[in-house]
Every structure is written in C-alpha cells, then in structure tokens.
Amino acid sequence: MKPKGKATSFDIAHFAGVSQSTVSRALRNSPLVNEETRRRVWEVAKQLNYKVDKNASNLRTQQSSTLALLLFEDPTGDESQINPFFLNMLGSITRACAKQGYDLLVSFQSSSQDWRADYEDSHRADGIILLGYGDYMDYQSRLQQLLAQDTKFVCWGATVDGREDLTVSCDNYGGGKLAAEHLLQQNRSQYVFIGDASDHSPEFFARFKGFRDTLTAQGHSLSERQIANAISTEESGYHATRSLLANNIQFDALFAASDLIAIGALKALKEAGKDVPGDVAVVGFDNIAAASFISPALTTVQQNTTLAGQMLVNNLLNLIKGEAVTDTLLPPKLIVRRSA
Amino acid sequence: MKPKGKATSFDIAHFAGVSQSTVSRALRNSPLVNEETRRRVWEVAKQLNYKVDKNASNLRTQQSSTLALLLFEDPTGDESQINPFFLNMLGSITRACAKQGYDLLVSFQSSSQDWRADYEDSHRADGIILLGYGDYMDYQSRLQQLLAQDTKFVCWGATVDGREDLTVSCDNYGGGKLAAEHLLQQNRSQYVFIGDASDHSPEFFARFKGFRDTLTAQGHSLSERQIANAISTEESGYHATRSLLANNIQFDALFAASDLIAIGALKALKEAGKDVPGDVAVVGFDNIAAASFISPALTTVQQNTTLAGQMLVNNLLNLIKGEAVTDTLLPPKLIVRRSA
DNA sequence: CTGAAAGCGCTTACAG
DNA sequence: CTGAAAGCGCTTACAG
Numbered sequence: 001m002k003p004k005g006k007a008t009s010f011d012i013a014h015f016a017g018v019s020q021s022t023v024s025r026a027l028r029n030s031p032l033v034n035e036e037t038r039r040r041v042w043e044v045a046k047q048l049n050y051k052v053d054k055n056a057s058n059l060r061t062q063q064s065s066t067l068a069l070l071l072f073e074d075p076t077g078d079e080s081q082i083n084p085f086f087l088n089m090l091g092s093i094t095r096a097c098a099k100q101g102y103d104l105l106v107s108f109q110s111s112s113q114d115w116r117a118d119y120e121d122s123h124r125a126d127g128i129i130l131l132g133y134g135d136y137m138d139y140q141s142r143l144q145q146l147l148a149q150d151t152k153f154v155c156w157g158a159t160v161d162g163r164e165d166l167t168v169s170c171d172n173y174g175g176g177k178l179a180a181e182h183l184l185q186q187n188r189s190q191y192v193f194i195g196d197a198s199d200h201s202p203e204f205f206a207r208f209k210g211f212r213d214t215l216t217a218q219g220h221s222l223s224e225r226q227i228a229n230a231i232s233t234e235e236s237g238y239h240a241t242r243s244l245l246a247n248n249i250q251f252d253a254l255f256a257a258s259d260l261i262a263i264g265a266l267k268a269l270k271e272a273g274k275d276v277p278g279d280v281a282v283v284g285f286d287n288i289a290a291a292s293f294i295s296p297a298l299t300t301v302q303q304n305t306t307l308a309g310q311m312l313v314n315n316l317l318n319l320i321k322g323e324a325v326t327d328t329l330l331p332p333k334l335i336v337r338r339s340a
Numbered sequence: 341m342k343p344k345g346k347a348t349s350f351d352i353a354h355f356a357g358v359s360q361s362t363v364s365r366a367l368r369n370s371p372l373v374n375e376e377t378r379r380r381v382w383e384v385a386k387q388l389n390y391k392v393d394k395n396a397s398n399l400r401t402q403q404s405s406t407l408a409l410l411l412f413e414d415p416t417g418d419e420s421q422i423n424p425f426f427l428n429m430l431g432s433i434t435r436a437c438a439k440q441g442y443d444l445l446v447s448f449q450s451s452s453q454d455w456r457a458d459y460e461d462s463h464r465a466d467g468i469i470l471l472g473y474g475d476y477m478d479y480q481s482r483l484q485q486l487l488a489q490d491t492k493f494v495c496w497g498a499t500v501d502g503r504e505d506l507t508v509s510c511d512n513y514g515g516g517k518l519a520a521e522h523l524l525q526q527n528r529s530q531y532v533f534i535g536d537a538s539d540h541s542p543e544f545f546a547r548f549k550g551f552r553d554t555l556t557a558q559g560h561s562l563s564e565r566q567i568a569n570a571i572s573t574e575e576s577g578y579h580a581t582r583s584l585l586a587n588n589i590q591f592d593a594l595f596a597a598s599d600l601i602a603i604g605a606l607k608a609l610k611e612a613g614k615d616v617p618g619d620v621a622v623v624g625f626d627n628i629a630a631a632s633f634i635s636p637a638l639t640t641v642q643q644n645t646t647l648a649g650q651m652l653v654n655n656l657l658n659l660i661k662g663e664a665v666t667d668t669l670l671p672p673k674l675i676v677r678r679s680a
Numbered sequence: 681c682t683g684a685a686a687g688c689g690c691t692t693a694c695a696g
Numbered sequence: 697c698t699g700a701a702a703g704c705g706c707t708t709a710c711a712g
Binding site for chain 1: 399404435
C-alpha cells in the first residue's frame, strides 16, 4: 500500500475503510470518533508516514500556528557579527515557541531597508515578535502602521510613552540603579557613563537614568562631559573610552550600557595602562557569554533571557487569543565578577 | 472601500473591475496581462493593503518557499548557552534565505528527544538544513530515514563514508593542518590535542587527523596520552586541560578542536601559572567573537560562516530543483593573534 | 489579453 | 458515531 507522492487523508480513508472526514476527526483526536476506528486510522497514517498538510489545514482554519521573529540589527553592518545578547534571546524564543506548539519564522532586518512585517498579512504567521536595539525613532512610524492594521505583535525593549504597542522589557532603570549602587558601595568618586543617553535608544536611556538618579541621590553629579556616546559594539565602546581619556576626564568608575561596550572600554583602559578594578571599576549590562571569559571578568547586570523569551511568546499568544495583556517588566540581576 | 477582515483577490477584482483570475495574473506580473490592467490591479491591492494568502498559494502550487533549519544543540543542556559559532551560521543562513526569497523556519533540537524533521512532510518547508555538532552516531539512523523518504536536506559538517546525504563543510582536515604548521614554525616540541578524536564527532576527528598527520610528517608523534577528550564547551576544555596537567603530561603547544574548548584551556593554564604563549602556545578553531576578546587573544582557524550559509541554502535549493549538486568543502583560514 | 471553472488537501457544520 | 458536502483563497489549464 503505497500511494504515489505524499499520502493524503483520502489515502488513509481508503486503506482504513472509513470516510475522509472520519480520518480528519480521528487524527485530531476528536471525541466524536470511536476508539477502535481512531486506532485503525492512526495505524494506517503511521504506516504511510502521513502528515497533515499544514497549508491546507491553515487555509481552512485561518491560522498558522506560526510566529515570526523580526530581528533588527545594529547599524554596524558587519554581516556576521550579531549582538550575542539577541542571539541568546532567539534561542529562548525558539524554545518557548516549541513548547507552545508554534513554529518560528526568523528574519533579520538590516536597518530600515527591507521591512518584512507582512508575515501576518500573508497568513504566514499569527503574530510577530520585534527584537533589536537600533534607533527606535527610525521605525516608530512602522509600528504605528502595524497598530493601524491591527497586526498582532509584541516588542522587546522599552515602553515609550504615547505608544500603544505591547512590550516586554527588562527593568532597565532598575538595572542602572543596581550598577550605581554597587559602584557607590566601593566608594568610587568619579563616574562616567558610556552609551546613548537619548531617546533614540530608550533602553540605554533608561539604564542611564537609573544610574544617574541613584548617583545624584547620593550627592554625586554626572555632567555632560562624563557621558560618552556609543552604540552597542566593542569598537564603539573602545573609541568612546579613548576619547574620554584623551579629553582628560578623570574617573574611577565606569558604567557601560552594554557588555559589548564594556569590553571595548576594558581594552582602551588596558592600553592606557589603567588597572581594572584598581584604577577604574567597570560594570556592563546584558551578561553575554564573553563577559565571563574576558579578563578581568566583567561585573554586569544580567537580563533573564529565558524568561524574556517565554514572556514574549506567551504575551503575544494571549494577544492573539484576544485576552487582556499588559506590558511586562523583568527584574535585572547584578552579577559580580572581577571588574568591579 | 474597505472589505471586512483581510482583503482577498476577489475584493481586488471587484474594485478593479476585472476577474479574480486576472488579479492573480496581474499580481504575479504575468506577461499575459495588459499593462494598464496590471497597474490598476496593483493600485487597488496597495490601497487595500492586500497580500497574497501564502497558505492558499502554497497549497495550490504545492511548495512553500520556506526552508527549515534544525539546530542540534550540544548535549550540555544549559538552556541559554548556544555555541556562538552556530548562532553565527544561523545569521548567515537567514540572510542567504532572504536573498533567495525564502523564509526560514527555525527549530532547536535538544538532543534526540524531539526530532522535528517533519517540516517537509507537512508541507511547511521545501527542504531542511541540519546544523550542529552532537554525536553523529546518534542521529545517523534518522538521516537514513530522511533519505528513504526522499526528503530534501543538506547537512553541515563532515562527510561520512557510506552516507548518501548532501553536505557542506569546512575543510576540517586542512584546518588541522594549518594549526599544526603554525605551531611547527615556532619550533614547539611537545604537542597535545583537546577534543573528541573519534568518529562520534567526524568534524573534530578530521581536525585531529590533519593536525596529527602534519606533525608526524615532521617527525613529531602524538601518543594517546597527548589527546584529551572534550566536547565543545568551555567547561569541558577546562577540565580536559586540568587532567592533562594533573597527569604530568609535558607540552608547549596545544590545539583545541574548538574555540570554546580553547577558552577553557586558557583558563586552566592561567590557573596553573603557565604563560601563554610563553610556556604553551594555544590554537583554537572557529573564530567566534570571544576569541578576539579573550586575553591573550586567541589564534584560531576561521570558518567562513557567511559563505557557509550561502552554500548551504544554494545547494539545498538546487537539490530541490532537481539539479546536480555535490558536497562542498570550504577553505579554512588561520587567524594569528597573541596566543600562538 | 481575459474570464469561468477546476482543484490543491484539509476542517467542520449539517444530516443522519 | 459516521458520511457527503461546502468552502478556505489561491493558480492555472482551457476556451474564447
């Protein structure tokens, strides 16, 4: 018994001696079908290595059991360098999807070029997860459009006032606070921040604010000159730190908006002959794998990617089901290692 | 003009004043349709934000324009730690797919538990890419089954004799040779290899053979005692190196089958008070991001992931089209840094 | 160049 | 508990 090509439910029906409707019901374990019939159908299906045609069933049921992940890359461009933090997120999102019986379509967006948010329109996915740093201002309008089209989606990152989208994010403000408190405990006196302290990167901005507010509450100020701009790459962190040094800014405590930035800073400090943590204490953010490899091992604020991935897919699924969902804030955690 | 729910080709037809067949043709830019008609149809489609329903068109054409990626994880289990090398591959595969107009379904396989190779059976994907280390012996039989079912798939990794599947891999033997030659040039005299030198990990084995053959050709032997087993994790590399040290094996040159292993080795050597590269020269394999961050920066054999991703999807696509395809071997490249 | 019609393989009311 | 039938939204021979 071998039909040519892939077996269909009609083939199963034929060999099991029942109607095609019954095959469909049996395979979906409908309580309507007789136990014995069900067994026979499954038996035949297995022998023919039958699998339900997802295109047909999706078309019929008007849903896809698939989620799409749009990953925004840093605008750096280097093809093969993806921020390890997002790669981790990707791993946990995939797993969370699998656990819920959903498949995951993945797409990388190189900046604003090729906006691929039509997965839902074309019925390929029931909803979309947006992930990435990048300049929020840039794709703000795209989000508005998704909202207008009633596309189901959830964003990783910062909640932005006046935006109606659903977000899951780390408590970045609280994370900045954790970093400041740790540094304060060591009686450091001159602080610097490296990252983007503007609303182009709401996440970095929140980390900055938590850091600054905590410092000022303890009587430490943070002037313009003690803030160096950097995007989330090692290189950018390296250059920002060098310019701080070149400008003769004095500091014994450095908070980087991401681990990649911190790693670049470590390199610049080493080159300048500064001892870490002796001369300068350094704290990063993310807890990527490299943070524990580097020397000195990096003290950093960890984001729980496993939980983040789960919340992202669970919230999206609830949104799709029409249930009430609210923004989620995940607690950060300080990981103390050698650098501070 | 706003149909309730998502617009279908019938809605477009209605507003454009043509038949639904013409809409379908126009949207696919069939040369059969009049230029003016085509324009009008596109115009209406755009206004209604119409997107072809992929489930319907896939069902009709019997193909999905989707590829599936199965990522095998190392058997270590820690949820959030995925080998950065594969994550890079994932990035380049995604991009290669996008370039060809294909979507990518991603799935992680935690060891042999949940074998998810039915993407093609269920018409979700036209073909499958298999990626990962892991024990080849374990899923050998699965591959046979895929072959038997005539599933279209391509594997990353080593060609194994007697297997008929299509593979794309790095020239691991050549890479091992590169490592040996570099170490030989520095007149090192006592060599060790850390990794799995058995056919459970064909890739590691090939690296090992290239390394050993080159050494023996120059009169250096590599005895059993100079080979330490390790899977591809930092921890495993750390412990393997410690046991070498504990067993009083003398060596001034170490070749690790992967960067993760090498990073673990570096840690163990540092703890033992050995200077790298002074006392021991270390060479890794992969060139993951951490290799350049770590101190001393790691000399390693790079695999071209961008090219690898492209070859993987191109070969698979050709296989699907029924064209002749052969196994592909990618050239490795030695990246010299501080550690050797 | 265009339209009417068949059919891809399912799921699910509807009738028994 | 089971079957006959409609229909999801397309693509593409077939006829004009």
